Amino acid sequence: MEASLRPKDPHGPYKVYGVDISYFTGKLQAYMQYKNIPHEVVDGYDLGKVFFHTGIKKMPAVETADGQWLFDTTPTIQWFETIYPDTPITPRSNALAFVSLLLEDYGDEWLWRPAMWWRWMPPISRRALGTKIMGGAMGAPALWWYFAQRQSREWLWGDGMSKTNSDNVRDMYFEELAFLEAMFVKQPFLLGSHPSAADFGYFASMFRHFGNDPEPAEIMRAQAPHTYAWLARLWSTKATDLGANQTWVFPKGKHWTPLLDRIANDYLPYLRDNAIALRDGKSRFDYLGKNHTFYRSKTTNYRVWCLEILQRRYQALNLRDRKRVDALFAPVGGISKILTAKQISAGMDKMFDVPKASLKGTHIRLSEPRGWRLGAQPRN
Numbered sequence: 222m223e224a225s226l227r228p229k230d231p232h233g234p235y236k237v238y239g240v241d242i243s244y245f246t247g248k249l250q251a252y253m254q255y256k257n258i259p260h261e262v263v264d265g266y267d268l269g270k271v272f273f274h275t276g277i278k279k280m281p282a283v284e285t286a287d288g289q290w291l292f293d294t295t296p297t298i299q300w301f302e303t304i305y306p307d308t309p310i311t312p313r314s315n316a317l318a319f320v321s322l323l324l325e326d327y328g329d330e331w332l333w334r335p336a337m338w339w340r341w342m343p344p345i346s347r348r349a350l351g352t353k354i355m356g357g358a359m360g361a362p363a364l365w366w367y368f369a370q371r372q373s374r375e376w377l378w379g380d381g382m383s384k385t386n387s388d389n390v391r392d393m394y395f396e397e398l399a400f401l402e403a404m405f406v407k408q409p410f411l412l413g414s415h416p417s418a419a420d421f422g423y424f425a426s427m428f429r430h431f432g433n434d435p436e437p438a439e440i441m442r443a444q445a446p447h448t449y450a451w452l453a454r455l456w457s458t459k460a461t462d463l464g465a466n467q468t469w470v471f472p473k474g475k476h477w478t479p480l481l482d483r484i485a486n487d488y489l490p491y492l493r494d495n496a497i498a499l500r501d502g503k504s505r506f507d508y509l510g511k512n513h514t515f516y517r518s519k520t521t522n523y524r525v526w527c528l529e530i531l532q533r534r535y536q537a538l539n540l541r542d543r544k545r546v547d548a549l550f551a552p553v554g555g556i557s558k559i560l561t562a563k564q565i566s567a568g569m570d571k572m573f574d575v576p577k578a579s580l581k582g583t584h585i586r587l588s589e590p591r592g593w594r595l596g597a598q599p600r601n
């Protein structure tokens with residue numbers, strides 16, 4: 222159906238609760254802008270309000286005009302795709318749709334650690350972002366320092382990074398720039414003429430961390446100008462500008478090999494080991510991958526769920542599509558073993574089945590709390 226003939230969206234306009242330096246808020250905003258979805262961004266660390274309505278302390282969260290809530294960018298975007306199906310961000314071929322989902326997930330989760338490194342390790346970024354997040358914190362100069370310490374302890378030193386591999390975590394950024402730059406010299410978006418979920422997954426770290434924070438932003442401008450241009454392109458393009466005629470391109474060429482290798486031999490094995498750790502009741506595990514090693518990584522339920530979804534989607538492919546995906550990863554050793562291994566359940570399907578009615582009224586607390594307290598652990 223033509224967009225102009227479609228009935229008005231009964232759930233819109235939307236309110237997006239997020240922050241202007243947040244990894245995942247930037248990802249969702251770029252998507253909503255691209256699809257021209259009517260929304261207003263409510264900027265601020267109001268994790269208290271989000272928690273009150275959803276039971277989850279994560280941003281971004283979306284409130285619909287009919288009082289429902291969505292959270293977690295991956296299922297949120299997937300739901301929006303059902304309401305705004307024109308110019309989809311999922312490639313037509315199921316094999317490529319799987320690759321797009323895999324790249325989105327890799328962008329969301331694997332690039333988190335280097336994004337944290339570049340925000341919280343270099344002294345200038347650390348000070349700039351610490352001060353910004355603490356609301357300027359004038360008159361309390363130690364607050365930015367306290368915040369920066371806490372973030373680097375939580376997401377880096379306390380999650381698999383040590384003096385031995387700190388430089389490797391730093392260099393993960395350069396690995397991605399090399400890949401993206403080779404890509405964007407050739408085509409406007411990762412999988413062809415239009416943005417796919419893969420672009421939005423990569424956008425999270427690239428826009429709000431690497432392309433924003435002082436040191437990594439300068440590096441991107443100097444070393445990867447096409448990647449810098451892609452950030453602006455994705456941020457400014459609307460699906461209607463590009464038109465409905467989408468040309469998708471299946472990954473091909475040597476410049477893909479290092480990325481495919483990291484996915485097959487680092488990211489997916491990391492997800493597998495994380496799931497095994499959860500199954501075995503371990504709160505930490507040593508991850509020894511081909512290109513990266515993280516001793517004493519934290520076991521994360523959420524990433525067990527990520528692997529479960531990838532396994533389901535891979536196993537739902539028909540033989541022909543599965544063969545295409547397998548052929549893509551064959552030169553780097555394949556991914557089918559991990560994706561067909563016995564699933565370990567994170568038990569999170571229900572939790573992420575969005576949208577949901579507000580939890581308002583189910584709490585004992587009577588008023589909405591505002592803001593976040595120092596005791597909370599913002600993931601930024």
Ligand SMILES: N[C@@H](CCC(=O)N[C@@H](CS)C(=O)NCC(=O)O)C(=O)O
Nearest residue numbers: 243244245279280293294598599600
């Ligand atoms: N996978 C989630 C991650 C969301 C997330 O971690 N958001 C961060 C900000 S970028 C946050 O709000 N963290 C708060 C917390 O973890 O307490 C998504 O895609 O939305």
